[in-house]
Amino acid sequence: MEGNAAGLWKDWKLHVLVLAIVCVTELIGQHSISVGVGIILLLPMLYAVIIGIAVYFTPLVTKKQSEKAETLVYITLTLLIAKFGVQAGPALPQLIEAGPALILQEIGNLGTILIALPVAILLGLKRESIGMTHSIGREPNLALITDKFGLSSPEGRGVMSMYIFGTVFGSIFLGLISGFLATATPLHPYSFAMATGVGSGSMAAASLGPLVAAFPDMADTITAFSGASNLLTSVTGLYASIFIGLPLTEKLYKVLTKRKNYSEPEIEMESTIVITEEVKEESKTKVVK
Amino acid sequence: MLKNIQEWVLLFVIVSFMVIIGNWIGYDVMPLEALPGILALASISFLGLIIHRVIPYKGIPSIAYIGILAFILSMPAVPGSEKIVEWTGKVNLLAIATPILAYAGISIGRSWTDFAKLGWKTVIVGMFVLLGTFLGSAIVAEIILRMQGII
Structure with a gap:
């Protein structure tokens, strides 16, 4: 990705626009809304992503600039990664102490399968649900599913729609719920800090922000844990999907659809394409047997 | 390679400037006070990108080099680490996150029509x-x- 940096700095219109967004959003500042027992934190970065999407639809931004912005996300993200790192160094003893939790929480990323797959099946989704729920569907997972099923397969359509959903809504959604969950649930902010390593830089930033803002006295340790978790996920994430996430999703899909087919067969009618796909699958397995 | 390095430096100058301004408006840290910190962060990121470029094995993402480099340089046993920690402490994490998500928003706009579908x-x-x-x-x-x- 660093390869496309050519001439990006020259696009002063884009940079001035982003600078303007930064100034406006920082001037608006941080606000919070109480929702029941928890707090939803509205941070400048949240306004920034929404304003960013909005200005794309004004004549101020061209499609080409929007493509350039992607590389700049990456460049700016490196500063955040460096910030993660320098917070982690002094926290080395805490990181070692919390090592087991940091490593094992990676397994928690599979929680997405356990929670989201049943929901998808309940809503009547078929094999798309495998692509959608085997992971949070970022670039490496898009590549994995494409490689295994092809992008035009139901699984491929599933991961693609999740990719689009996450791209547009991921940081906004996590930015809203992270502060709320950390204040409303009995779970410790440290645990949520470790959970921010979801496998996407901007989602990590969006979910970490409210934690740092809500617990300023723990900010250093929270950032260190978040940084370590992000680093771990960036290295292990794809392998966890290949060896655990995807096989587990397929297995659970089989178990859940078997039970469901007995109780609610009418849902089968929803998509004819998917049915033929399933029939093919079944006949294949029969031949093998 | 050399051309790329120039481009990177210029881009880091641009985004560092934004972080410093955001840090000033949002978190009341004077730009001069935050300057050493952002320089340190940008240098670490820049070095990480170079290491990634120079090492032929591409299986490790460049952000891993950046994270590990920053981590090593800020460990208490490393000489000068307390300076790096002190400087970078002046750069608020949230001030870095805002321009990331502003750029991200502009880039996300392209996916909006797909999202709406x-x-x-x-x-x-x-x-x-x-x-x-x-x-x-x-x-x-x-x-x-x-x-x-x-x-």
Whole structure:
């Protein structure tokens, strides 16, 4: 990705626009809304992503600039990664102490399968649900599913729609719920800090922000844990999907659809394409047997 | 390579400037006070990109080099680490996150039409996907941290 940096700095219109967004959003500042027992934190970065999407639809931004912005996300993200790192160094003893939790929480990323797959099946989704729920569907997972099923397969359509959903809504959604969950649930902010390593830089930033803002006295340790978790996920994430996430999703899909087919067969009618796909699958397995 | 390096430096100058301004407006840190910190962060990032470029094995992402480099340079045993920690402490994390998400927003705009076409089922499942990974990790971390008595 660093390869496309050519001439990006020259696009002063884009940079001035982003600078303007930064100034406006920082001037608006941080606000919070109480929702029941928890707090939803509205941070400048949240306004920034929404304003960013909005200005794309004004004549101020061209499609080409929007493509350039992607590389700049990456460049700016490196500063955040460096910030993660320098917070982690002094926290080395805490990181070692919390090592087991940091490593094992990676397994928690599979929680997405356990929670989201049943929901998808309940809503009547078929094999798309495998692509959608085997992971949070970022670039490496898009590549994995494409490689295994092809992008035009139901699984491929599933991961693609999740990719689009996450791209547009991921940081906004996590930015809203992270502060709320950390204040409303009995779970410790440290645990949520470790959970921010979801496998996407901007989602990590969006979910970490409210934690740092809500617990300023723990900010250093929270950032260190978040940084370590992000680093771990960036290295292990794809392998966890290949060896655990995807096989587990397929297995659970089989178990859940078997039970469901007995109780609610009418849902089968929803998509004819998917049915033929399933029939093919079944006949294949029969031949093998 | 040389051309790329020039481009990187210029881009780092631009985004560092934004971070410093945001840091000033939002978190009341004077730009001069934050300057050494942002220079340190940008230099680390820049070095990480170069290391990634120079090493022929590309299996490790450049952000891993950046993270590890920053980590090593700020360990208490490393000479000068306390300076780096002190300087970078003046650069608020949230001030770095705002320009990231502003650029991200502009880049996301392109996907908006595709997003609008997604069915309501995808949106619901999508929220559970994000909630699942976030809450799942937090619960596992909580259990282990409690077992160890850290929290």
